[in-house]
Amino acid sequence: MRLDVVTVFPEYLAPLRLALLGRAVDRGIVEVGIHDLRDWTHDVHRSVDDTPFGGGPGMVMRPTVWGEALDDLVPVPHPDTGDDDRPLLIVPTPAGRPFTQSDAHRYARRRHLLFACGRYEGIDQRVVDEASETMDVEEVSIGDYVLIGGEVAVLVIAEAVVRLLPGVLGNRRSHEEDSFSDGLLEGPSYTRPEVWRDRAVPEVLKSGNHARIDRWRRDQSLRRTAERRPELLARAELDTPDLALLAE
Numbered sequence: 309m310r311l312d313v314v315t316v317f318p319e320y321l322a323p324l325r326l327a328l329l330g331r332a333v334d335r336g337i338v339e340v341g342i343h344d345l346r347d348w349t350h351d352v353h354r355s356v357d358d359t360p361f362g363g364g365p366g367m368v369m370r371p372t373v374w375g376e377a378l379d380d381l382v383p384v385p386h387p388d389t390g391d392d393d394r395p396l397l398i399v400p401t402p403a404g405r406p407f408t409q410s411d412a413h414r415y416a417r418r419r420h421l422l423f424a425c426g427r428y429e430g431i432d433q434r435v436v437d438e439a440s441e442t443m444d445v446e447e448v449s450i451g452d453y454v455l456i457g458g459e460v461a462v463l464v465i466a467e468a469v470v471r472l473l474p475g476v477l478g479n480r481r482s483h484e485e486d487s488f489s490d491g492l493l494e495g496p497s498y499t500r501p502e503v504w505r506d507r508a509v510p511e512v513l514k515s516g517n518h519a520r521i522d523r524w525r526r527d528q529s530l531r532r533t534a535e536r537r538p539e540l541l542a543r544a545e546l547d548t549p550d551l552a553l554l555a556e
């Protein structure tokens with residue numbers, strides 16, 4: 309997989325080369341290109357924004373600069389380029405569709421992800437409109453809160469996607485057991501010491517009875533989901549013991 313990120317703050321994306329993501333790059337599982345949008349400016353001030361048509365607060369990012377950047381970073385489509393081979397342009401925005409784990413799985417199947425990090429009030433809409441003619445484009449939001457730009461969202465999305473790639477998590481952790489993989493939140497986890505500040509690990513976890521342990525973990529997951537994210541229960545596949553637990 310290749311990830312290209314266009315931003316006016318390239319240093320913000322340095323974490324893409326650290327830790328787990330950095331190891332994925334070192335192993336050749338992912339190629340990462342971080343590009344400074346100002347490299348496509350032509351004025352002495354290297355300006356990337358301008359005032360919004362129709363008035364209103366703040367500034368809007370100029371289509372001319374973005375257009376040249378995307379032209380350079382998106383290879384001319386080969387006639388028999390399959391859909392999954394076409395670059396997917398991901399544009400984080402507060403106005404985007406919510407980014408979900410299923411999006412992460414879908415993005416992980418693509419060969420080339422291109423991220424456009426906006427700043428100011430966002431990017432001139434014509435950039436997305438024009439890009440949509442030659443590639444898949446998705447405007448997504450990572451949550452119902454307001455950030456200053458798209459860089460943090462790109463780090464979130466990139467991590468959620470890259471960790472799903474074969475060979476990245478290794479045997480230590482399978483993403484099949486992720487939160488949301490069965491539609492529920494994960495329950496509590498414990499490790500040594502067995503007692504910490506007079507708080508003991510639940511006895512069932514030390515019982516060695518894996519049927520009991522699995523049931524206990526499922527019950528904890530159901531309780532936590534019912535308490536924190538009840539809307540997820542409607543989509544989860546619940547069996548009779550699950551329903552009995554929730555009816556308590």
Ligand SMILES: CN1CCN(Cc2ccc(Cn3ccc4ccc(-c5n[nH]c(N)c5C#N)cc43)cc2)CC1
Nearest residue numbers: 400401426427449450451453454455456457458461
């Ligand atoms: C008068 N009002 C008119 C509406 N605007 C809305 C607005 C427009 C841009 C920005 C700043 N910004 C620029 C690029 C960019 C990308 C992603 C995100 C982002 N925020 N939250 C998420 N979950 C995000 C994601 N993913 C924010 C971004 C903030 C707020 C405010 C002022």
